[in-house]
Amino acid sequence: MWLERLPDRASCACTPSRNRLEKSLIGKISPVLVIVFALINASGCSSMNNGSQNTSQIEAEVNDAFRGLVDASRALDARRYLDYVDKEKFTGSNAEGKVWHSFDNLEALISSGFPMVEEIVSLEFSNVKVTVINPSTAILVNEYKQTILLKNKDLVKQAGGGTQVWSKSGKGWKLVSISDSHAK
Numbered sequence: 001m002w003l004e005r006l007p008d009r010a011s012c013a014c015t016p017s018r019n020r021l022e023k024s025l026i027g028k029i030s031p032v033l034v035i036v037f038a039l040i041n042a043s044g045c046s047s048m049n050n051g052s053q054n055t056s057q058i059e060a061e062v063n064d065a066f067r068g069l070v071d072a073s074r075a076l077d078a079r080r081y082l083d084y085v086d087k088e089k090f091t092g093s094n095a096e097g098k099v100w101h102s103f104d105n106l107e108a109l110i111s112s113g114f115p116m117v118e119e120i121v122s123l124e125f126s127n128v129k130v131t132v133i134n135p136s137t138a139i140l141v142n143e144y145k146q147t148i149l150l151k152n153k154d155l156v157k158q159a160g161g162g163t164q165v166w167s168k169s170g171k172g173w174k175l176v177s178i179s180d181s182h183a184k
Contacts, residue, residue, distance in 0.1 A: 055132045063140075065166060070125065076117055082110060086167060087103040089167065095181050106178075116150055117151070121155070123145075129141050138165075141163050142161065144159065158182055159182070160182040161181050
């Protein structure tokens with residue numbers, strides 16, 4: 001730093017002048033530093049507020065997309081359900097330990113499974129939490145309970161937890177991964 005290049009007090013014949021210079025510089029620098037630190041703090045707080053506003057907005061958008069997915073499930077509307085899935089990037093796993101490495105795997109399951117259901121008797125989600133990873137990625141976790149009546153009149157009750165990875169693209173928030181577990 002330039003202040004360190006000033007001669008040492010012991011080696012300087014004009015110590016009083018140097019002391020005056022240091023005091024004069026410190027007197028001028030201190031108010032500048034106070035202003036700089038104030039600006040940094042103000043912009044940091046502003047950035048944090050914008051970050052939390054952005055996070056809140058992303059959480060709300062992902063929750064809206066999740067509600068749309070749930071509505072499609074309740075309506076047994078396979079096409080609308082699959083519209084929430086990213087056809088290019090999707091991968092996932094189910095509660096039985098089977099994985100889907102493509103959208104086509106999930107589409108086959110949904111397209112054949114939804115027509116087997118007579119009625120969604122109940123479908124409840126609790127403990128839903130969205131964690132924002134970045135402006136285009138969020139993870140949603142939840143617990144669920146559902147009762148479905150199959151067309152063969154079997155009543156199926158399930159409960160468990162789910163994890164969904166949502167990604168934002170030009171087409172809005174889309175699912176890129178789903179994993180599921182059943183409670184015993």
